[in-house]
Amino acid sequence: MRMKGFVLACLFASALSSASQSVLAASDDEKWQILQKAALAAHALSYQGIFVCQSGQQSKSVQIKHFFDGQNEFARNVLLDGSPREVLSQGGDLIIYNPKNEKIVIEKRRGQNMFPAVLPANLAAVKQSYTLRTGDIERVAGREAQVLFLEPKDDLRYSYRFWIDTEYGLILKSVMFNNRNEMMDSISFTQLNLVNSVDLDWFKPKIDSKKNYVMEDEAPAQADYNPSPHWMLKELPAGYRKVDQMLRMVHGKPLPITHVVFSDGLASVSLFIEPVTNGVKPRAGHSVVGNTSFYSSVAGYLQITVLGEVPEATVAAIANSVVFIK
Known part of the structure; x- marks a missing residue:
């Protein structure tokens, strides 16, 4: 060392x-x-x-x-x-x-x-x-x-x-x-x-x-290397590649959320995939807050959310690269 x-x-x-x-x-x-x-x-x-x-x-x-x-x-x-x-x-x-x-x-x-x-x-x-x-x-x-x-x-x-x-x-x-x-x-x-x-x-x-010290550990993420039977990625925006994929449990969500990270070596973009919640209107649309772009869409019964410090076109392209299988 x-x-x-x-x-x-x-x-x-x-x-x-x-x-x-x-x-x-x-x-x-x-x-x-x-x-x-x-x-x-x-x-x-x-x-x-x-x-x-x-x-x-x-x-x-x-x-x-x-x-x-x-x-x-x-x-x-x-x-x-x-x-x-x-x-x-x-x-x-x-x-x-x-x-x-x-x-x-x-x-x-x-x-x-x-x-x-x-x-x-x-x-x-x-x-x-x-x-x-x-x-x-x-x-x-x-x-x-x-x-x-x-x-x-x-x-x-x-x-x-x-x-x-x-x-x-x-x-x-x-x-x-x-x-x-x-x-x-x-x-x-x-x-x-x-x-x-x-x-x-x-x-x-x-x-x-x-003051009292209280520990709030981040929910552990589980590495996810297996292809999903429900979705796949088609062509990504030029220069971006997948660098990580994991499953996360989120408070208030009954099922784990898939978190995929993409990078061009400098900029980083996160893709979140989860089942659409019954009785909850799916999110769709885009916005920019500060230097972060957000894009939400639906593929089949999956809620797609993408965010990153990149142009709106990039988060939209990554969201649209998700193809619903069944």
Whole structure:
């Protein structure tokens, strides 16, 4: 396991060296190496800071501390606005501490990519659906950053703009744009420092210890590898592929719901399939809330629901790819 950490550190050092070359004359491979360095830096560096998330008219500030000891990752995110919600993560496991009335509700979940670790380790699939070009050197959180434009090759995904720290290689700012070049959301560091402390006393919640702690485990999902006798998937939107499928029990539902996850390497889309409930009008239609598109339809006696941070056309295409069998 220590060798894994050593290899990761070597890969990061190599990418850092490549990215230090003049971006004005950078080849296409060198541009992707800068992005690859950013994907590695979010996991291989130890850092602390504050970043601001902006979506529509809403914004929130988050304090982050991340530590990598060469083998394991630890992170603690603290919401600085409103209720003092905290998220502690180790590897792919998240524990959320959320005050509710006189209780502290503890929720366990599987981790998702959280800023600044928004990029996959393997960019091969991303390269198939996006082009990459460089912009100017700009300042973010008092640091110089190389601007990179990640642009889709079609209308089935959004575009992204990243500000990459020219020294650390870390993403300092990330902005998502829709197909009309309107900003969907923005996440940006306002403070950032590298740390080298090995003391993990900070890796514990700081929420009021006088309140009662209540555990609310996420309903366990069961891997689902068997083809369904009731439905199948026809052709998916270009660039998207199925990356996971599971069965979930949901409170108030008598039968498990099938949850299928699709990705183009960066964007993620969830498909939910369940029997139509007797006496309940099936849902049909589409909507957009913030940066998330929703689409609902019916196939046979199945209720189809698709959502993701992608254009409406993408969630509609995935919903319509579900074919009812019997």
